[in-house]
Amino acid sequence: MGYLFTRLQLYELVWAEPISTLAKSLVISDVGLAKACRRGDIPLPPRGYWAKLNAGQRVDRTPLPLRAPGASDRVEVGVGVGRPRVFRQDVADTSVPDAAPPEPLVYGETLDAVEARIRLALPAKFRFVHKLDNAHPLIGRLLREDDARREAMAKNRYAWDKPRFESPFEQRRLVFLSNLFTLLAALDVRAWMRGREARELGLHIGDQHVELKIDTLASLRPRKGPPKKARGEPMAVEVRVARWKHDEREERLFWSDGDANRLENQLREIAVALVLTAERQYRKALQFSYDWA
Template identity: 35%
Template sequence: MQTNISRETLYELVWTTPVKTLAAQHEISDVAFAKTCKQHNIPLPPRGHWAKLEAGKKVYRQPLPERALGMPRDVAFGASKWNYYGSAPRNLIELELTPPQPFVETLGEVRAKLAKRVKKVTVSRDLSLAHPVIRKLLEADIPRREKYLASTYRSLYDAPFFDSPFEQRRLRALNALFLCLEKNDARVASSGKNPKEFCARVGLSDVSISIDDPKAERSSWYGGSDIAKAASNPLVVNINRAANVEELQTTWHDKSDDRVETHLTDIAVNVLVAGEHTCRERENSCYQWLLKYKADIIERANREREEAEKAARERRIKEEKARVDRLLSEAKALREAEEIRAYVASVRKLNKNSVDPVPEDELRNWALWALDQADRIDPVRSRRFLIDR
């Protein structure tokens, strides 16, 4: 089960209760618990802390650092990595959901603070000091280049991806941006070589990053002009392409007198702000999701209750009808039993006054059999009318 605890509450807990105890309460290992605290920048007591505390010695409590950009204000234990919002609390119906509290700083104030902190981004002349993501792309190009240069018939399908002046310029811009982001606690990753496959993780929030020719078609990397594409071709930078936020700039274009490289510092700041914005949006979206989920649970419970009540009513009606039908059947059986007895009495009377009567033994045997049948179907004699009431 998932439980959410505010950073401040968790900070107080870890400094008043041993981690092993807290971890057991959340049904995870103490290593996993400590790792979660570290991820959320919550300091833990050092070794010997509890022994000193028990001995009555003075201990130093490390203050709680500021929440990192892109990190949620609540710490989730037991959340599923496959579920965007984690899982709903088991007692959601009983919980009174309240909207998230406003953040202390607006995104504008976050941006202003970052603008002072982030140092100016400069683009190097070459890629000798490349970010690991860029270095991996360049290293993958080495065997392609060797094969291409050694071939007597050079096919563009075998050509290196990043040798053109344009691609070198693009990688240098990406490299400078990535190095800056890493210095500011963001982690850059790529799922491939295409420009749309780069992202920066700010806290626990992913921000997509693309630097490319605005007219480039990337469904297939290969193209006859790519290997000699000039560095003067325009570049466009996009972050969180689908985002539309007033406080957030997401696109920068090359201009004749203003290249995107001069805006890399501002781009880095906006990437970090975008990560914080995504984190805040997720918190609000989670609240809205819980509201809807709770309403759905209540609606489903009401519907199930109404369906159960309807089924119970229909069952009672059916049972009552069956009882009435049985009652009518028993009344009919009683009439038939009385008719048989009356018939036997009439036969005996008529036989006594008959010119050629049936012998008494035969008549008696028949009458006994007929009266037995009357008793058998008589619901009063058999007491069937009292069964299943």
């Protein structure tokens, strides 16, 4: 049993009465309700707010911040993990006012505005770090695993498990990934990677999931251009924008080393595009469910 609110609905509720009393009418604990609000990036009244209000003092509401790119506008309250997600059906038979209606397709913000907001949110003075000594935790783990393999090789000449990230290209790739993940972490983006050579990459952005590939240009675009040997194997980044309809044209974003513009110099643009992709996916998903409602 749970409730589904839009962020604005829940915001109005938690600023209308203390969450401890609101929680009772929702049959959830106050702490659980507060956590749901935090998940939805909904500010709660500060300490002393209700006491001030009751004493007739002036109080100010903290405004509801804009929805983060790729994040859902819906907040679930009191729905356990894994259990069937409750969407609209149980709302009608509760005593809770203002239960969520089918969401209208109102975004309130153009994609251009979202992009501008992403640019502002990225740390202005981020510096690309070319060393791996303080790498992003995920990269650090790969490096430690490689160290272990290297040690095993030194101990036993017949060890078959060779280090995987020693070549100049792999090192460059890890440096790039570390910088990308670190930069995106400023926007609460969580990264994951898997596969023997960490070739599967993904990002959790808001409530969206964006997949990408970072590899040699030759492997991502096998037929394009003659291989350049000037500065080693060229690298490229590819992002697949999730499709929601089968007839939808497949959409990919692509960057690669240019003559003057290596990928390292495009890091910021790539980060912006990745987050914006999450927002676009969210809107497409919403449009999709709306069309089928």
